[in-house]
Amino acid sequence: MRVGNASGFYGDRHSAVREMLTGGPLDVLTGDYLAELTMLILGRDRLKDPARGYAKTFLRQLEECLGEAVDRGVRIVTNAGGLNPAGLATAVRELAGKLGLDGVRVAHVEGDDLGPRHPDALTAHAYLGGTGIAEALRAGADVVVTGRVTDAALVTGPAAAHFGWGQHDHDRIAGAVVAGHLLECGTQATGGNYAFFTEHEPAALLRPGFPLAEIHDDGSCVITKHDGTGGVVDVGTLTAQLLYETSGARYPGPDVTTRLDTVRLTQESPDRVRVHGVRGEPPPPTLKAGLTRVGGHRNEVVFVLTGLDIEAKAALARAQIEDALDRADSRPGEVRWELARTDRDDADTEETASALLRLVVRDPDPEAVGRSLTGAAVELALGSYPGFHVTAPPGKGTPYGVFEAVHVPVADVPHVVVLHDGRRLDIPAPDTTLDLTDVPPPPLPEPLPYDRDRVRRAPLGLIAGARSGDKGGDANVGVWVRTDDAWRWLAHELTVERFRELIPESRGLDVTRHLLPGLRALNFVVEGVLGAGVASQARFDPQAKALGEWLRSRHVDLPEELL
Template sequence: MSAPAAPLRIGNASGFYGDRFDAVREMLTGGELDVLTGDYLAELTMLILGRDRLKDPAAGYARTFLRQLEDCLGLAHERGVRIVTNAGGLNPAGLAAAVRKLAERLGIPVRVAHVEGDDLTAEHPGSLAAHAYLGGFGITACLREGADVVVTGRVTDAALVTGPAAAHFGWGPTDHDRLAGAVVAGHVLECGTQATGGNYAFFRDGDVRRPGFPLAELHEDGSCVITKHDGTGGFVDVGTVTAQLLYETGGARYAGPDVTARLDTVRLGRQGPDRVRIEGVRGEAPPPTLKVGLNKLGGFRNEVVFVLTGLDVEDKAALVREQMTDALAKSPPAQVRWELARTDRSDADTEETASALLRLVVRDPDQQTVGRALSGAAIELALASYPGFHVVAPPGKGAPYGVFEAVHVPQAAVAHAAVLDDGRRIPVPGAPDTRVLDDVPDPVLPDPLPPGPTRRAPLGRVAGARSGDKGGNANVGVWARTDDAWRWLAHELTADRFRELMPESAPLTVVRHVLPNLRALNFVVEGILGEGVASQARFDPQAKALGEWLRSRHLDIPESLL
């Protein structure tokens, strides 16, 4: 029998386009690595890159990555660290060519490959960008052929880990459990410092002023240890890993193009300071279809925020609303939305805390309708409306906004390919076996806590949460830190109770998923984000703080937990 392959150390240096610039150098100099990944893409990023490409057909990739490589490509080459990134965005071939040109100028002998086949824009007329979420085996093919740098377009975030793992360990497409373990590791790494204390409900548990970026020590059986370089900020514990596992997921089946990972099989355990072991992950054949993200321009939007100070806030809001409605009637926008945020306090000792904010947002296919009309109507009220009239900022001329839609296509509809440094193309076939997704039976809940005295307190005193966006839906993952808290949470926080605590979700479909191994509940709120983040349908368009709002709501909590 051959000896098992050495663990693969995969680090991440970017969770989004605009993340910490110095992270690439920090990860390369902070400790041992085999592979360094960078995740630059999100639904909103694809729209931004699509607009870049409209201005310049040679654009469409994350320019920041190229500047980071200029600083660190030599360092990666010296240390033998391979780099895998989705920074290619809408133009992976263009970024790969730019990296080769950079390497030649710097005198660094590296082989650069890229992955393509995700671009389906031509098949979806009217879309600014339409891209399928590819799996990791295109990356695998590039690495097996000796690539030092692999650039992709739209792949799943976890593919940046499954691809290198399959190349290193020799996995094939039917190694479902191993691939599922890598998917879970990739999902923990993909958002960078969110795994090391960033944006964490219990942030006071450690020093998170400058969290280090995470890495996974991945083993041949698909298990891994999540950690970070010694001496870097932040912290890794079961809670930080749980929070990231719940981020932007749904039920027990976490589907992807390579494998469907069963999140209800994940087991976490502390292995030491800043070390959390993930094991037990089971996988199933992936779905027969691939998700395609359609990004379109939805029209133009404009907004103005009126400041209402002191007494009679509701009456002041009613007055200016009536005035603006009359003024806009001459050329009414297609959509008009008002929101009054009662940020004011009675008998406040500062003017700011004595003020409420009334936000007016308008949308229309015509820029002039949302621009000149809104600006004129708002400014003309400067001396003719409620006492103390002023606005946060004058309205502009209106800006374009995007909408996001997810559709699905058969795996065979995508020409997934690895393009090597010498120009050779290697076709990447779809999954050899697939499985249509179906619901997982509801797990058995723990026994409820015995009756006892309760106290009114915020949910966040006994539970953590993390929330995010998937198209027009939001997810809110909630987890308990102790077994007793889980026994209470599993029975108390039903979908109906969630709607009570989150009135905004009351008219919407709310689906609750139970993940006992993580002592967690995952709520999917359908349609709360309208047509996606780029449409900016609500105050918090990506639902980033929806979980913290939930944690601030008060319930009758057993005193034994407090």
């Protein structure tokens, strides 16, 4: 079965649906539109109009391409339903009628909404698995719309329906989970955001094609892309995606617990990588659920500091603003300063001679972050450091969101499929579950013997790739190398203590290191580094997308033989 992907997030390439439908044969086309931040955006949409709450761009894509999908016999599975899968399913039926495609059968999956149990949350949704999707497809659905499901469920559901897998086919389902994880972020599997991108021709990376998986009955697959499309599919690009937003050897989900330490990647030919050997265990007895809330209001101002005495200029601006905030009617509850030394000595442009001093304030009261900060910053225009100006004047405070992950018993969450003919099917919870316990870490490889007098101080990224991302308030940083000798060095060199030295921001936080020898990889989870999640914008890089690249840029003593 050939399963393609045409969206990795809400806002991905609009033309991807048509490109995937017309670029080559497919059985199923999936689209992932949801992320933690997206749920907050859709929640605010729903406040304005209760009939909304779904990804509107999906409808526009379908208007252009539904006829193409019907003609080619490609079924469409998407989580674009967001907070309102029933509403999107109705909209798709209406669209099909308008296009003269009255025979299109549309089903949707619901039950993930936990809002009544969390009335103080803007959104509250459990992550369902792929079983409901499978039942909808078995009943003949052409389009399946879901709310919050795991990203991999968009692939496990179609695979289970196609091959007739049952809930106890853990190894097969785990293989499909890996395929789904590799597809879910679209072009990140085909060369996008790839650490070693300079090793590929720039023309190949100009417009990466979207990935597809050729899935087999045993759960193995080949990840590839349509012939003639851009990008690269190789062991490196897939290793990077496998490490994205995961943690240790066990990857729990509602369908299965996937053993990432069993994944094997083999380059079969250009742009074709075989994924095999994956093992699975029963799923945990709980489901992850994501809650989003409005956390308060925030505002910011960025002061531009140019030329000489950058530190002194920053100190003066900070002292003046702090004094003004102290004298204001309401001082913000949180005040954070950050100085980015983007300036250079003897610069030949004013921009490269300038540093940026960023001030972020937060408070439940919009007045405390609005009028107070605006007055404090604007009134300094003629009475502060030489060359005073800001990138933009502060305006009114804007609300920000926070994300919280909780776990609920799987039996407490309804999983319901509403078929194209209106019938409702209750999906039973798994009859076998596994309480996750720590997997004993695999043994460390023998350390690499090398001449310690022949080391070179150089960036870690000369030999190691990295991919990082967010999970709520935590960040993960996956680091991998491409030779056995480099793995023997990395596994002993990049300890938790060494990671904290290289990433000072992680000092004082809980950092866990996981070994994945089959991928020659380490995965670090840094707890709390992102505050209350991406929507809270707690740091400069709120989703930790570049945290891995920062790590790669840090200098370490590299054995010359590895270079």
